[in-house]
Amino acid sequence: MAVGTQNEYLPYIATLKFNMGTAFRNTIFLLLGSILFISQFSISCKEGLRSELPDKIDFNFHIKPILVDRCYKCHGPDEKARKAGLRLDLRAGLFGKTKSGKKIIAPGRPGNSELIKHIYSTDPDWIMPPTESNLTLSAKEKGMITKWIDQGAAWKDHWAFLPIEQEPVPKVSFEKEIRNPIDQFIGIKLEQEGIEPSAPADPERLLRRIYLDLTGLPPSVEAMDEFLKNPSDEYLQSIEDKLLQTDAYAERMTMEWLDVARYADSHGYHADGWKSMYPWRDWVIKAFKENMPYDQFGTEQLAGDLLPNATEEQILATGFNRNHQITAEGGVIDEEYRMEYVFDRINTTSTAFLGLTMKCAQCHDHKFDPITQKEFYQFAAFFNNVDELGMNSDDGNCGPTILLLPDSSKHQLAEVKKYIEKIQTDLETNTEKVKNNMDYLNQKISSGDVKGLQMRLPVEKLSTFTKNKNKVTVLDQNPLARLDGQAELKDGYLGKSICLENEYQGIFLDSVGLFDRNQPFSAGVWIKPEIGKGFKTIFCNAGDKNSLWRGWDVLIDTSDELIFRIIHALPHDQLRIQSTVKIEFGQWQHVMVTYDGSGSARGMSIFLNGKPCVNRIVYDQLTRSCLPADGTFKPVKRALRLGRWNENFSGEIAFLKGCFDDIRIFSRQLSALEVASLGDFKYENQSRDDHNLMEYYLRNNDSTHRGLTDLLKKWVGKETSLYDDAVEVQVMDEDHPRTTYILDRGVYSEKKEKVLPGVPLCLQGMPVEFPQNRLGLARWIFSRDNPLTARVTVNRYWQMFFGRGIVATANDFGNQGALPSHPELLDWLALQLMEHHWDIKWLIKTIIESATYRRSSIYREDLEAADPQNILLARGPSFRLSAEMIRDNALAASGLLVEKVGGEPVKPYQPDNIWGEKSFFSPKYLVYNQDTGANLYRRSMYTIIKRTSPPPAMMTFDGNDRSYCVVSRPTTNTPLQALILLxxxxxxxxxxxxxxxxxxxxxxxxxxxxxxxxxxxxxxxxxxxxxxxxxxxxxxxxxxxxxxxxxxxxxxxxxxxxxxxxxxxxxxxxxxxxxxxxxxxxxxxxxx
Structure with a gap:
């Protein structure tokens, strides 16, 4: 359609209703200038120019795109960017008045509309859009705005935010081309444009199309020959039904979802280390194979952990929310990156299910869509409750996680747990028996009677010797007790003490304190701490971030309370208790911790000055070994440190400035009486109800109790070892809501107003009966009243089969997104999908059964001018296969393809040293060790995706590095692609x-x-x-x-x-x- 000049539209403008006062009329005519010679144009010219404008101007399809692109930046949703107090994205604003009281738009009267005055002005101080914006309106666009006002300026809310309504199926004349309602919606537009649809595709191309679309794999020659013998519609439908039940179909559908869910086998960012999320990918395959309803599919991924009595698989599904990138960069600010992960979940959820660019409201109100910054952070509140860290290890999964065991190990674990429960019951029974016999009364105890001492350091003198040409300072001539830095001996509690003055100093005890989950131990020391900032370390053999801090430690926290932790991985796999009493600075105090080897936080105790503290359990989930490990998670004999933590990468070493005396480590759990005796604290109570006396007796003198505790140690060890076969997957888990704030400019530390969970008001809001958590959010997303989800879903699958969505911008259904080419068809399919209980196979079958889908894609010269992009679908679509499908097609045709489903990612051929160029930190991903045998020929969806070094051949064909949610891949055409195939x-x-x-x-x-x-x-x-x-x-x-x-x-x-x-x-x-x-x-x- 040709676009005329501005003067060409003046005859049309001259016919409009300029009913206004004389002064205002004169102003308009002066501003428009050329209207003075309107009479020079003939009536026939007017009629020709009118034909270039649509008969009926629709606000959503003709006017709003102009306003969004040219006006919303200064007069749209973003309050801070808004100028002249005008907001044109709302009805009240567009039909309101200027500050001088003049109507912006006067329906039916363009001449009374200030908007017309500004867009036709030639005055650089008056014209809109302003000259400095470098935006202009074409003559045709001005003509459409003018005609729209003349026709009454009918307003419509944004099309995608309107409720989905039942669309009547239109009637078309060429009924022989109709197979289902899709063809009628497509056909009516073809009729309006006077375009004949193409004939059906030939049987060979049609069968190959169906195989590739449904399975991602080509048909065999044998399957093709069978079809060519009987190319009937009935036989083709039976083929389709059969393909929809195959593993290959589930894999093909999963490939598309992996892009949406940004699934990868590495963390991304600079270290880009190993992580293991493939069980989540296999859950997706299973869901598609079983045709899980899409609303259930989405709900379990968004909030499976919050479902009543959530199953292991429902929790696994929430890995969708944890597929994001995670940093391992030392020195990052933990909270800054933790919020980045929250933002990623918002952006992924809003793109995948709602087709909205909510990320544009992270720093300010959305400039084009009616989403405020406050609403962005209300949405963030749904995803801000996960107990996670911002900085994590170079390799390995980051909590919270779920451990997945093989079925055989699950059975063994159940049996082991039964034995452990029986032993604990027997221990309780024996305790009651001893209590009734009162054998434990009248016992005497001194510190010399305490058994199981592994090391004692009274700290009386320092000595130096040379080791490997280096001077080493040791305590009390003990080569296992090293001193870092130039610390001094000072008067202590018992004699001398070692005093640490700066963070370069510390006490290191080699080969002691190495206790696993099933091993009881106790550790005590006299300390005289000084006031300081942050956490302060008493004991620590925990590792750094690259081992996920594995080990145990005793700290003074920022509230001056004592913390005792036994850690496999922070923050999710640990035991942690915290005292309710506070340390006093500047005074000598005795601190002792004990653990019974049960794998439970109830078996941990903290003592201060010989008395058991009232402790609160913070974490009680330790499943695996707590022995110190290196960055490859192999056990190491790390020294037990006093005064310093091992947080080498964040710069926080939790230094305790102060003095240490009489350090003792025991390889058993001490009783309260024994702890008291170590500090010569008096103990006088000897009544029948004295729990501490009985505890001492049981642990030291009762053979039954000792036998049962030894047995418990054995079975807890077996329980721990069974988890060695587990696959760990990052999932969602939340106990307590975290307060969410609006962050000024999106900066993590600039907290402003507190907000509660919520959704954008432009989408009708969330019903009050829905829970205010991710489960409630999921229910809202898939509710019948949500206008977006079904439309977005239908559009993405339409795109899969036609190469282009009904809405071309599959990621953006907002004001900046493309308009639907067939809006009635989109709504009909969306409503039908919901009425068919979100049955994706129904949707796919409906699409591929249509004549529209089955048309020949052969080029037609007549369509080159009428519809060059095939938007009207007069012919079948033709597009390049995805990177994965091109490779799979070659493997299948050659007979090499291995059809194993699921499992760990594989490493097929790729050029040497691709990983080496970018791998400096991850021990597991330093070198690409190519697989051999069957793994070389698996489907491409199983190829390992390392985000900073994705498979180069697939990237050449526009593959995805999976760093963020992608719902539509770009398609390029480069010489490199031919070189790859050659x-x-x-x-x-x-x-x-x-x-x-x-x-x-x-x-x-x-x-x-x-x-x-x-x-x-x-x-x-x-x-x-x-x-x-x-x-x-x-x-x-x-x-x-x-x-x-x-x-x-x-x-x-x-x-x-x-x-x-x-x-x-x-x-x-x-x-x-x-x-x-x-x-x-x-x-x-x-x-x-």
Whole structure:
């Protein structure tokens, strides 16, 4: 449609209703200038120009896109950017008045509308958009605005925010082209444009299209031949039904969702270390295989952990929320990155399910959509309750996590837990028996009677010796007790003490304090701490972030209370108790901790000055070993430190300035009486109800109790070892809501107003009966009243089958997004999807059963001008296969494809040292160790995705590094893509194996061999011209390899799959070249 000049639209403007006062009328005519010679235009000219404008101007489709693009930046939702107090994105603002009291828009009277006055002005101080914005309105756009006002300026809310209503199915004239209502919605627009639809696709192309769309894999030649014998509609429907039940279908659907969910096998950011999320990916495959309703599919991923009596699989599903990038950079501010993860969940959820760009409201009100910054942080409140850290290890999963055991181990674990419960019951029974016998009364105890001492350091003198040419200072001539820094001896509680003055000093005890989850221990020391900032370390053998802080420690926290932690991984896999009494600074105090080896926080105690503290349990979830480990999670004999923590990467070492005296480590749990005796604290109570006397007796003198505790230690150890086979997956878990604030400019530390969970008001808000958590959010997202979710879902699957969504911007259904090409069809499908209980297979079957889907995609010259982008779908769509499908097509055609479903990611061929270029921190990902055997030939969806070094061949074909949510991949066309197909070992080996395969099927004629290979790769038989070219190429290559046999051997040696030496190498090499050439034929990598 041609666009006229501004003057060309003046005849139309002249016919409008300029009913106004004389002064205002004169002003308008002066501003428009050219209207003075309107009479020079003929009536016929007016009629011709009018025809260029739509008969009926629709606000959403014609006017709003202009306002969004040219006006909203200064007069839209963003309050801080708004100028002149005008807000044009709301009805009240657009139909309101200027500060001078004039109407912005006067329905039916363009001449009375200030908007017309400004857009037609030639005065640079008056024209809108202003000159400095570098935005302009075309003459056609001005004409549409004017005509819209003249027609009454009917306002509509944004189309995507309107309720989904039942759309009547239109009637069309060419009924023979109708298979279901999709065709009627598509057909009515074709009729309006006078376009005839294309004929159905030929059977070969149609079957290949269906196979690729439903499974991501091509049909076999055998399947194609069977269909060609009976290309009936009934038989084709039976094929579709069969494919929809296959694992391949579930894998194909999962591939698309992995982009949406930003699934990867590494953390991203600078370290980009290993993480293991593949069980979540396998959950997705299973969900699609079982045709889980999409609302359930989404709900379990968003909030499966909050469902009543949540199952292991429902919790696993929430890995969707934890697929985001996680930093391991030392020195980052923990809270800053923790909030980045919250923001990622908001952006992923809003894009995947709602098609909104909510991230634009993180720092200010959205500039185009009616989403305020406050609403962004209300949405954030749903995702801000996870107990997680901002900085994590280079490798490994970060809590909270779920441990997944093989079924055999689950059975063993259940049995072990039964034994542990029985032992604990027997211990309680024995305790009651001893209490009734009163054998524990009248006991005497002194510190010399305490058993199990592993090390004692009275700290009386320092000595120095040389080790490996370095001077080492030790305490009390004990080579296992080292001193870092130039600390001094001062008067202590018992004699002398070692006093630490700065964070470069510390006490290191080698080969002591190495206790695992099932091993009881006790540790005590006299301390005289000084006031200081932050946490302060008393004992610590925990590691740094790269071992997820594995070990145990005793700290003084920022509230001056004592903390005792036994850690496998922070923050989720640990035992932690905290005292309710506070340390007094500047005074000598005795601190003692004990643990019973039960794996439970109830078995931990903190004592201060010989008295047991009242402790509160903060964490009680320790499942695996707490022995110190290195960055590869292998056990190490880390020294027990006093005065310093091991937080080497964040700069926080939790230094305790003060003095230490009489350090004692025991390899058993001490009783309260024994703890008191160590500090010579008096103990006088000896009544029958004295729990401490009985406890001492049981642990020291009762053989039954000691036997049971030894047995408990054994079975807790077995329980721990069973978890060695577990696969750990990051999931959602929340106990207590965290306060959420609006963050000024999105800065983590700039907290402003507190907010509660909520959703944007433009989407009707969330019903009060829904819980104010992620489960309530999920229910709101999939409620019938939500106008977005069903539309967004239908559109994304439509895009999968047609290459383009009904809304081209699948990620943006807001004001900046594209308008739907067929809005009535979108709403009809959306409503039908909900009425069919979110059945995705129903939706897919409806789409592929339509005549629209089955049309030929062959180029039509008449459509080049009428519909060059095939938006109206007069013909079938044609687009390149995804990166994964191109590789899988080659593997399938060659017979190499291994159809194993699920499991750990695999490492097929890729150029050497790709990872080495960017891997400096992750021990597991320093080197790309290529797989061998079957793993080389798995489907591409299982290829390992390292975010900073994704598979280069797939990235060349527009693969995704999965750093963030992507709902629509770009499509490029570069020479590198042809080079990949020609030279990548995957395709060369596949071409060789295809040559072996066709030769093994007893086809001796060269034409038959090439024809069969062509069919396997393209799904059809070659035409005469194609066959002539390929046979010529084969003859040329035969001569080439006969003249240089070493070249044939070199070519056939590419790839690890064994070479069939029974064939003539020159013939096999020539056929390999031909097959490789066919792989570069566009029908091998195009879906038509």
């Amino acid at each position: 030279n990548d070992p995957t395709y060369v080996e596949a071409a060789r194996m295809l040559a072996q395969k066709v030769k093994s099927e007893q086809h001796k004629d060269t034409k038959e061999l090439i024809g069969l290979a062509f069919r396997r790769l393209t799904g059809r038989k070659p035409n005469e011209k194609e066959m002539e070219v390929l046979i010529g190429l084969y003859a040329q290559e035969i001569n080439h390899f006969k003249n240089d046999p070493n070249k044939a051997n070199q070519l056939l040696s590419i790839g690890e799959y064994p070479l069939d030496t029974s064939w003539d190498p020159n013939e096999l090499a020539a056929l390999t070249i031909v097959n490789n050439t066919i792989m570069n034929h566009d029908e091998s990598y195009m879906r038509r």
